[in-house]
Amino acid sequence: xxxxxxxxxxxxxxxxxxxxxxxxxxxxxxxxxxxxxxxxxxxxxxxxxxxxxxxxxxxxxxxxxxxxxxxxxxxxxxxxxxxxxxxxxxxxxxxxxxxxxxxxxxxxxxxxxxxxxxxxxxxxxxxxxxxxxxxxxxxxxxxxxxxxxxxxxxxxxxxxxxxxxxxxxxxxxxxxxxxxxxxxxxxxxxxxxxxxxxxxxxxxxxxxxxxxxxxxxxxxxxxxxxxxxxxxxxxxxxxxxxxxxxxxxxxxxxxxxxxxxxxxxxxxxxxxxxxxxxxxxxxxxxxxxxxxxxxxxxxxxxxxxxxxxxxxxxxxxxxxxxxxxxxxxxxxxxxxxxxxxxxxxxxxxxxxxxxxxxxxxxxxxxxxxxxxxxxxxxxxxxxxxxxxxxxxxxxxxxxxxxxxxxxx
Amino acid sequence: xxxxxxxxxxxxxxxxxxxxxxxxxxxxxxxxxxxxxxxxxxxxxxxxxxxxxxxxxxxxxxxxxxxxxxxxxxxxxxxxxxxxxxxxxxxxxxxxxxxxxxxxxxxxxxxxxxxxxxxxxxxxxxxxxxxxxxxxxxxxxxxxxxxxxxxxxxxxxxxxxxxxxxxxxxxxxxxxxxxxxxxxxxxxxxxxxxxxxxxxxxxxxxxxxxxxxxxxxxxxxxxxxxxxxxxxxxxxxxxxxxxxxxxxxxxxxxxxxxxxxxxxxxxxxxxxxxxxxxxxxxxxxxxxxxxxxxxxxxxxxxxxxxxxxxxxxxxxxxxxxxxxxxxxxxxxxxxxxxxxxxxxxxxxxxxxxxxxxxxxxxxxxxxxxxxxxxxxxxxxxxxxxxxxxxxxxxxxxx
Numbered sequence: 001x002x003x004x005x006x007x008x009x010x011x012x013x014x015x016x017x018x019x020x021x022x023x024x025x026x027x028x029x030x031x032x033x034x035x036x037x038x039x040x041x042x043x044x045x046x047x048x049x050x051x052x053x054x055x056x057x058x059x060x061x062x063x064x065x066x067x068x069x070x071x072x073x074x075x076x077x078x079x080x081x082x083x084x085x086x087x088x089x090x091x092x093x094x095x096x097x098x099x100x101x102x103x104x105x106x107x108x109x110x111x112x113x114x115x116x117x118x119x120x121x122x123x124x125x126x127x128x129x130x131x132x133x134x135x136x137x138x139x140x141x142x143x144x145x146x147x148x149x150x151x152x153x154x155x156x157x158x159x160x161x162x163x164x165x166x167x168x169x170x171x172x173x174x175x176x177x178x179x180x181x182x183x184x185x186x187x188x189x190x191x192x193x194x195x196x197x198x199x200x201x202x203x204x205x206x207x208x209x210x211x212x213x214x215x216x217x218x219x220x221x222x223x224x225x226x227x228x229x230x231x232x233x234x235x236x237x238x239x240x241x242x243x244x245x246x247x248x249x250x251x252x253x254x255x256x257x258x259x260x261x262x263x264x265x266x267x268x269x270x271x272x273x274x275x276x277x278x279x280x281x282x283x284x285x286x287x288x289x290x291x292x293x294x295x296x297x298x299x300x301x302x303x304x305x306x307x308x309x310x311x312x313x314x315x316x317x318x319x320x321x322x323x324x325x326x327x328x329x330x331x332x333x334x335x336x337x338x339x340x341x342x343x344x345x346x347x348x349x350x351x352x353x354x355x356x357x358x359x360x361x362x363x364x365x366x367x368x369x370x371x372x373x374x375x376x377x378x379x380x381x382x383x384x385x386x387x388x389x390x391x392x393x394x395x396x397x398x399x400x401x402x403x404x405x406x407x408x
Numbered sequence: 409x410x411x412x413x414x415x416x417x418x419x420x421x422x423x424x425x426x427x428x429x430x431x432x433x434x435x436x437x438x439x440x441x442x443x444x445x446x447x448x449x450x451x452x453x454x455x456x457x458x459x460x461x462x463x464x465x466x467x468x469x470x471x472x473x474x475x476x477x478x479x480x481x482x483x484x485x486x487x488x489x490x491x492x493x494x495x496x497x498x499x500x501x502x503x504x505x506x507x508x509x510x511x512x513x514x515x516x517x518x519x520x521x522x523x524x525x526x527x528x529x530x531x532x533x534x535x536x537x538x539x540x541x542x543x544x545x546x547x548x549x550x551x552x553x554x555x556x557x558x559x560x561x562x563x564x565x566x567x568x569x570x571x572x573x574x575x576x577x578x579x580x581x582x583x584x585x586x587x588x589x590x591x592x593x594x595x596x597x598x599x600x601x602x603x604x605x606x607x608x609x610x611x612x613x614x615x616x617x618x619x620x621x622x623x624x625x626x627x628x629x630x631x632x633x634x635x636x637x638x639x640x641x642x643x644x645x646x647x648x649x650x651x652x653x654x655x656x657x658x659x660x661x662x663x664x665x666x667x668x669x670x671x672x673x674x675x676x677x678x679x680x681x682x683x684x685x686x687x688x689x690x691x692x693x694x695x696x697x698x699x700x701x702x703x704x705x706x707x708x709x710x711x712x713x714x715x716x717x718x719x720x721x722x723x724x725x726x727x728x729x730x731x732x733x734x735x736x737x738x739x740x741x742x743x744x745x746x747x748x749x750x751x752x753x754x755x756x757x758x759x760x761x762x763x764x765x766x767x768x769x770x771x772x773x774x775x776x777x778x779x780x781x782x783x784x785x786x787x788x789x790x791x792x793x794x795x796x797x798x799x800x801x802x803x804x805x806x
Contacts, residue, residue, distance in 0.1 A: 069777070071784035073754075097453060097476055100517045102503045103803075104551045104742075105795040115517070116451050192751065192788025195780040 043120030044172060047093045049394040050252045051239060054123035055357050056228040056332070059204045059213075060172040063336050064179045065258065065353055067129070067165030067387060068194040075137045079407050081193035085126065085169075086401035088189050092182045095119030110188075113181050121178050126402050127168035127256045127389030142406060144240070144250045146361050150257070150388045153369055155378040162260055162385025165197040170355070176201075198385065200260055202336025202353035211287055211295045215337055216263050216350050217380070219280050220287030222333045223295055224320055237364070238332050238357050249405035252393035254357045257331075257365045260338070260385035263351035268380045279376045281314030289316065298322070318371045329367050331358040351381065361388060453478050453517070458527060460508060461485035466527030466539015474520050474547025481505055481527075482513040490530040490804065491516070495523055495552070496541050499805065502552040521549030530804050553741040555803035561686035564733035569684045571729060575612045576676040582608050583672050586648070587665045593658040598665075600766075602652055603715055606645045609672070610719045613696040613726030618688065622678070625671040629709055637711070644668055646711045653712025690800025693730040694793040696723050701786055707771045714770035720786070721759040721768075727793070728752065734800055741799050748792045755785045 044060060045053035072078045091098075095117040098109035109117070133143035152158050169186070173179040179201075187196070205213045215221040226233050240246050240253050268276070273284060281299070282289055289299035291309045299310055301322060310317050320330060336353040343349045358364035372378075392402050454477040458468040461484045469479075481491050487510055493503040502525070503518040527539040582605035589597035614623045626644045633639035637650050648668060651661045700723040703709045704716040731738075731752075738745050758781055762769040774782065 069780050071781050097451065097517065099476065099519055099550060100503065101551050102518065102553070103501050103555065103798055103801075104553050105798050188791065191791055192784055195784050195787075197776075197780075 043093070044174075045093075045123040047090055047124075047395065048397055048400075050396065051254070051394045052125055052391055053394070054125040054170070054172060055238065055254055055256075055334070055391055056234065057123055057172070059334055059336060060123065061174040061204050061206075062176045062179050063173070063202045063353070064171040064183050064199065065202060065336075065355070066169050066183070066199040067197040067258075068167040068169060069197045070132065070136075070166040070194050072193045075139075075407065077193060078137050079403075081190060082403045082407065083401045084189050084193070085186065086395055088182075088186050089124040089126070089402075090395070090398075092117065092185060093120065093122050093124060095121070110181060110184050112177055112184070117181075118178070121173055121175070122182050123172040124182070125168070125170040125172070125256070125391055127391045128403070128406075129165050129167065129387055129389050131164060132166045139406070142247055142249065144253070144255070144390045145244075145246050146255060147390050148361065148388060150386060153383070154373045155381075156383045158386075159384050162198045162200075164387040165389075167194065168256060168258065168387070168389040168391075200338050200340065200353050200385075202338045204336055215335070215352055216265055216339075217268055217276070217280075218284055219276075219282060220295060221335055221352075223282075223287055224316065225333055226330055228332065234332075236328065236359075237330055238359060240359050244359065250390065250393065254359060254391045255361050255365075256389040256391045257354075257356050257358070257361065258386040258389065259352075259354040259383050261352040261354055262349065262382040262384055264347070264380050264382065265350060266347050271380070278311050278314060279380075281310045281316035290314075313375050315372070315375055315377050318375055319368055321371075329364050331356045331364045331368065354386070357391065451478070455480055455515075457482055457513070459484055460489055460491055460527070460529050462529065462531060462534060462537050464539075465529035465537040469542055470540075472520055472525065472542045472544050474522070474544050474549075476517065476519045479503075479516045479518070479527075480513050481508055481516055483508040483510055485531065486510050487534075488532050490532075492528045492530070492555070492803070493518055493525055494528050494538075496526040496538055497524065498554065500552040500554050501803075502550060504803070519548075519550035520544050521547035523549055528805075536804065536806050551743070553799055555805055556690075556737055556741070556800050557805055558686055558802040560737055561689055561800065561802055564737070565684050565686040565689050568689060568730060568733045569679075569682075572612050572684075573676070573679055575608060576672070576679055579605060579609045579612070579672050580669070580676050583665075583669050587669050590648075590658050590661050590665045595652065595658055598648075598658070598661070599652045599713075602645070602649060603713065603718065603766075606649070606713075606715070607718055607722040609645065610722035611726045611729075613692055613723065613730065618692060619675060622671060622675040626668065626675065629703075629711075644671065646709065649713050650711040687802050689730060689734060690797045693727060693734060693800070694790065694797035696727045696730070697786060697790050697793060699723070701783075701790055705771070705783060705786060710771065714772075715768055716771045717759060717762045717782075718768040720782075721756075721763070724752070724755055724759065727789075731796070734796065737800065738796065742795060744792055744795060748789075748796075751785065751789050751792060755789055758782055758785050 045057040047053075070078060070081065072081055096119070097116055098107075101108050109115075128147075130143065130147045130149050133139045133147070149164060171179040171182045173182070208214050212220040212223045226237050228234060235241055238254050240250050240255075242251060277283055277290060286293075287295035288297050289310060291297075291299055291304060299316065299322065301310065301317060304310055306312070307314070307317070312318075320326065334355045334357065336355070337350070338353045339348075339350040341349055356365060393405065395402060454473070454475070456469050456472075456477065457480045458466060460466075460481050464484065479493070483489055488507050491505050491508060492501045493516065494501045502520075503516045505514050505516050508514050522544055524541050524543050526541045528536055529539070530536045582601070586598055586601040586605050589595075589601050609627060614627060619626070624644075627646065628642070628644050629646055630637045630639060630642045633641050635642075637647075642650075643664065645668060647664045648661060650656075651664065700720045704720045704723070707716055709719070710716050731748075735745075742748070762774075762778075769778075771779075
């Protein structure tokens with residue numbers, strides 16, 4: 001949304017219904033003041049639509065990922081919570097001037113982005129976990145058919161404090177202050193309705209020197225993603241559609257898998273380059289498959305049946321064997337790097353905030369995950385948390401809200 | 409509860425600043441109006457420059473349009489002033505800027521809707537002046553409230569002060585009982601007597617400097633003490649608590665409990681001579697539970713008794729006591745009052761669920777769901793109580 005598209009004065013007001021800070025709401029900036037001719041940049045992801053556009057949007061430079069537990073007492077309050085969450089997300093992504101509330105309360109906004117919130121610089125992704133479909137809100141019968149609790153996979157060391165949750169909320173932006181501002185705003189307006197269960201912040205590195213950004217093992221990560229500009233491909237791999245046995249309300253959503261994966265980077269740095277590359281199946285410098293020249297070359301496994309060039313247990317070969325049979329097992333990777341300080345014995349605590357989207361957890365993520373079990377890379381990583389969520393269908397317009405079809 | 413710094417009333421440093429600003433003021437007053445330089449904005453909002461002075465208060469607008477906009481309030485007088493944008497008939501205030509220094513221009517962002525408005529200039533050292541009225545024909549305006557004056561707050565403050573006085577006498581009585589148990593070497597009895605005495609004190613809402621230095625002696629923690637819990641300066645309820653729940657002998661606790669009794673007795677006696685600042689009332693309504701969130705729900709103030717949730721419950725009582733005195737002022741001013749009442753009840757139900765006879769669940773025994781419920785309901789309450797503090801901040805209207 002671009003502020004200059006709006007008329008003089010104020011476009012809309014008073015989105016916030018029934019929240020603690022009554023009166024806070026959105027006011028878009030109106031016509032640009034004389035002398036400010038900078039056009040607003042294209043939005044990170046449009047807020048309104050049949051899908052959450054933030055699912056497909058390329059990862060931004062930073063993100064905040066939080067899992068939340070709902071603390072409301074009943075379904076009506078859960079509805080209020082999701083409406084408030086929608087109002088805040090709409091406001092925070094659209095930008096504008098927070099509505100002043102005079103002497104009736106403290107300032108409506110934290111001010112960390114200044115008095116004017118930028119437009120189109122934040123994207124929000126909201127998901128629901130299987131825990132939300134227990135007996136608290138009478139939603140058991142409406143659970144997305146394929147939504148389960150993330151199991152512990154063979155190489156996992158899951159910590160319960162870092163797993164699962166009723167809701168997932170991911171805030172994507174190019175600047176950390178934008179994402180943190182959004183987190184603070186949303187938390188402030190929803191304190192009585194939900195609490196953060198766990199939180200991990202991520203970042204995307206710039207291309208080094210070009211192509212797909214690198215992970216903290218030094219390898220380009222996400223090269224072989226499906227084409228997000230192809231609606232057909234997305235309908236085949238990412239979005240839940242008709243005829244899949246899913247409840248009507250879930251159409252247009254997507255299954256979100258989050259995996260918090262510690263990388264043992266000191267150990268990794270003590271491994272020879274050749275061994276590192278054979279574990280991934282790609283050259284570290286270019287990102288090319290070991291049988292290719294440049295990053296986006298397609299590996300030719302048929303010509304290498306014994307794995308002489310790309311070992312049979314290399315990560316890219318197990319993850320995506322590139323056969324007709326495995327084509328519908330592909331998923332959309334949306335991973336971020338994370339860094340959270342040091343561990344107890346002085347090693348760096350960093351790794352991958354892995355996130356991916358698919359229309360079927362069993363057919364896609366779990367199949368791939370089982371195929372990856374025992375891959376050589378597992379010695380250098382420790383998955384310690386995460387969860388399965390269902391990214392809700394999009395908020396269609398100014399009157400729609402997250403979960404309307406689920407709760408309405 | 410923990411003493412954490414000074415109160416947050418804006419400091420009135422203007423006396424010192426006026427002399428400094430006098431030079432620039434002369435220049436500003438003499439400048440022709442056209443040369444006034446508006447601050448660069450670029451915010452896309454409509455801006456109107458308004459004069460602030462005893463003779464020309466609120467000059468600069470004859471008509472207005474509805475919607476979000478900025479008034480650049482330019483103080484052309486030689487003294488600092490407060491400015492309110494009010495409905496002159498009801499005196500409901502829709503926006504304010506405090507302490508605009510002479511020669512200074514400060515923005516006031518408001519949303520105007522259908523109604524009549526006037527600026528009221530309240531110089532620090534002169535009577536208030538209301539400027540011309542301007543009518544807006546349509547639109548929904550931002551929220552407003554009639555200001556609370558210091559005069560409004562005096563009767564509730566006196567009433568609250570009397571209630572605190574009664575509570576302090578009870579603290580002295582219960583602390584004496586605790587001392588007797590320790591003097592008799594009855595450590596089990598002392599552990600049993602410690603909690604009621606401490607909770608009675610916590611019920612008085614000694615948040616953030618309410619009792620001044622006395623609170624540090626009565627209810628301080630070991631924060632900042634070089635020797636930590638073994639520091640000679642560690643005193644009060646938590647010092648005694650540490651000893652009672654860490655196997656210290658009754659003899660070794662005689663000194664600390666005697667000092668505690670002396671402190672609470674001293675506070676009770678001095679309280680009778682103290683006059684509570686009425687401006688504190690609204691702040692207390694908010695900050696008692698801020699203190700709870702910061703020090704009780706984190707377990708920071710637990711020295712072995714595991715009674716943080718009991719303390720939180722006592723703090724909730726203390727908040728209700730303040731609110732009950734402010735209620736007549738809030739009913740017409742705080743649209744969120746019914747919601748606040750509902751959440752107070754919810755917090756009470758939640759905390760009462762952790763009480764088992766005389767005992768309370770320890771904070772670290774809460775399940776994750778219980779912990780989240782507790783944090784959620786008290787977090788929600790402090791958001792709502794913040795509005796009580798801003799609404800009950802005393803404002804001059806004449």
